Amino acid sequence: MRVTCPHCGSKAIITSRENVAxxxxxxxxxxxxxxxxxxxxxxxxxxxxxxxxxxxxxxxxAASLIKNLPNNIQLDLLGL
Incomplete structure (x- = not known):
């Protein structure tokens, strides 16, 4: 990741970081x-x-969606 200076556009150096959320x-x-x-x-x-x-x-x-389908559709998806 590259940070550039908003004033002159030159490369900037990250000196520290603070997590805010x-x-x-x-x-x-x-x-x-x-x-x-x-x-x-x-x-x-x-x-x-x-x-x-x-x-x-x-x-x-995908597994959660398949579990909520009726059994006959689940079997059809499996090719059974």
Whole structure:
């Protein structure tokens, strides 16, 4: 992950991190362009959503859906 300075666009260095909530952190950063900028700032990092859910979650969801189907449909899905 690359953080850039919001002022000059140079690469920034993450100096520390503070978790503020589940899946949300504040990153304390400093601009690496110390001669011309030298800004320090705080930016947020948050989990938004999955593009592909974890495999275990997908299998568990599928099993739960199948268990709620009538027995004849479950057997049909299995080819029996």
């Amino acid at each position: 589940d899946n949300v952190s504040e990153l304390y950063c400093s601009c690496s362009n110390t001669k011309e900028c030298g800004a320090t700032f705080v930016t947020s990092l948050a989990f938004k959503h999955y593009l592909n859910p974890p495999r275990g979650d997908t299998a568990q969801l």
